[in-house]
Amino acid sequence: MDLSPDAIIYWQWGPVKISATLVFSWLLMALLTLSSYLITRRLSSSPKISAGQNLLEAIVSFFQRQIREVTQQEPEPYLPFVGTLFLYIGLSNILAIVPGFRPPTGSLTTTAALATSVFIAVPIYGIAALGLKAYLRQYLQPSIIMLPFTIIGEFSRTLALAVRLFGNVMSGTVIAAILLLVAPLFFPVVMQAFSLLTGIIQAYIFGILALVYIASATEIQESRKRPKEV
Amino acid sequence: MGFDWFTFIAQLVNFLILLWLLRRFLYGPITRVMKEWAEKVAAGLAEAKEREAQAEEALASYAKQSEELEGKRQEILRQVQKEAEDNRRQFLSEARAEVQEARNQWQLALLRERENFLQALRRRSSKEVYVAMRQALRELADVELERHIVTVFLERLAALPEPQRQKMLGAIKHANNELMVRSAFELPDxxxxxxxxxxxxxxxxxxxxxxxxxxxxICGIELSAHGYKLAWSVDSYLSSLEATLEQLLASSTSLVKDRGVGA
Structure with missing residues (x-):
């Protein structure tokens, strides 16, 4: 039994491997993009809207509300990044209950890639908000001695993000597999249902953490600007 | 279970592609529509607020107009009541005056009627007295009396003043020296x-x-020529009496008339 979808390789040419991780990722991407396209090509700003538009509006409003609560800023700049993280991870985890579907989030490479994207996004948002100099200066706050720890913190939290998601999703799959061996009837179904909940929670945690990191990089600017304004 | 760097890079790229795709097909359109909708709602609310303000203004204006109209109505009502009261008083006074006038007229008419009646009565009684007197004198009259009358007449004729005599002569001359001598009885020789x-x-x-x-x-004598008449008879006395009575009655009527006008 393969625990990670990375191990399932459909096609290989040298270092180029088309694994189940990539295939199911593309499937997810296609599903998300196509459904979004189908719904958003007929949008209406009248009181009567389609069910799909209603669903998307509800999801987007939920994102906006969450972003506004966490960052205390306008949600527009952060919405696509955080929203995409949540949708990708959430849908991937939900579809885990579909027989034959291997969630890409169950592979360490995917979670590492997502964590890395957060790792890259944080300085980008920070620099966009503060400017390069001010952003880099915050690594020296409150003292230059803190610089190594701050850098270690940056890396460790990225690693934690990746491993947390991977561990949770993989554990779900592993538990389901073990339970199938021990008690093949009924109990795995309950565990599958439970994994739906943990999957959504993990997606939420990942998104919120990414948001917190980004917010912390931009909020410093706010707190430093305030005394100047006085 | 190793770490596949190719898959890692590919997934990183995949995520970036998905980010771009969702930004293009999901977040962009949805946020735009939501913004439009929010703007519409805000515009609708603003319009509703404005209309409410207008409605309140209109309501206030109508209330003010209504108040003014009520005030005008009360004013007109007061005016009309005052006019009605004035008219009533005027009509009442006119009616009183008319009634007074009618009463005066009626009283005057009554007075006139009474006076007419009394006058008629007087006239009638005087006539009766006159007739009775004439009857009595006619019965008393005879030739002897007439002779006495003629004697007195002749004495009076002799004492006739000169202007009257001349007047009589003129009349006789006009009548070709003819003189009519009338007497009640055949005169003795x-x-x-x-x-x-x-x-x-x-x-x-x-x-x-x-x-x-x-x-x-009745009894007496009368000379007449061309409209001139000289007489001394009972009839002439009675006629004179009747004329006097007539004159008295006429003066009493005019007195009544004067009183009627004065009343």
Missing amino acids: AEHKELNVVLHELLGEELKLHFLTTPEL
């Missing part, structure tokens, strides 16, 4: 002759006398 002599002496020798017997004179 002695009086006849005496009268003839006296008249010829007084009025000229060429005088032609015509003697006539007229019972209407």
Whole structure:
């Protein structure tokens, strides 16, 4: 039994491997993009809207509300990044209950890639908000001695993000597999249902953490600007 | 279970592609529509607020107008009531005046009627008295009395003032010297002759006398020529009395008229 979808390789040419991780990722991407396209090509700003538009509006409003609560800023700049993280991870985890579907989030490479994207996004948002100099200066706050720890913190939290998601999703799959061996009837179904909940929670945690990191990089600017304004 | 760097890079790229795709097909359109909708709602609310303000303004304006109209209505009502009261008083006073006028007219008419009646009564009674007197004198009258009358008449004729005599002469001349001598009874010869002599002496020798017997004179004698008349008879006395009575009655009527106007 393969625990990670990375191990399932459909096609290989040298270092180029088309694994189940990539295939199911593309499937997810296609599903998300196509459904979004189908719904958003007929949008209406009248009181009567389609069910799909209603669903998307509800999801987007939920994102906006969450972003506004966490960052205390306008949600527009952060919405696509955080929203995409949540949708990708959430849908991937939900579809885990579909027989034959291997969630890409169950592979360490995917979670590492997502964590890395957060790792890259944080300085980008920070620099966009503060400017390069001010952003880099915050690594020296409150003292230059803190610089190594701050850098270690940056890396460790990225690693934690990746491993947390991977561990949770993989554990779900592993538990389901073990339970199938021990008690093949009924109990795995309950565990599958439970994994739906943990999957959504993990997606939420990942998104919120990414948001917190980004917010912390931009909020410093706010707190430093305030005394100047006085 | 190793770490596949190719898959890692590929997933990183995949995520970036998905980010771009969702930004293009999901977040962009949805946020735009939501913004439009929010703007529409805000615009609708603003419009509703404006309309509410307008409605409140209109309401206030209508309330003010209504108040003004009510005030005007009360004013008009007061005016009309005052006019009605004035008219009522005027009509009442006019009606009172008319009633007073009618009463005055009626009283005057009553007074006139009474006066007319009294006048008619007086006239009638005087007539009756006159008729009775005439009857009595007619019964008393005779030739002897007439002779006395002629005697007195002749004395009076002799004492006739000059202007009257001249007037009589003028009249006789106009009547071709003819003089009518009327008496109630046939005059006795002695009086006849005496009268003839006296008249010829007084009025000229060429005088032609015509003697006539007229019972209407009752008792007495009358000379007449061309409208001039000289008489001394009971009838003339009675006529004079009647004329006096008429005059008295006429003066009493005018007195009544004066009183009627004064009332």
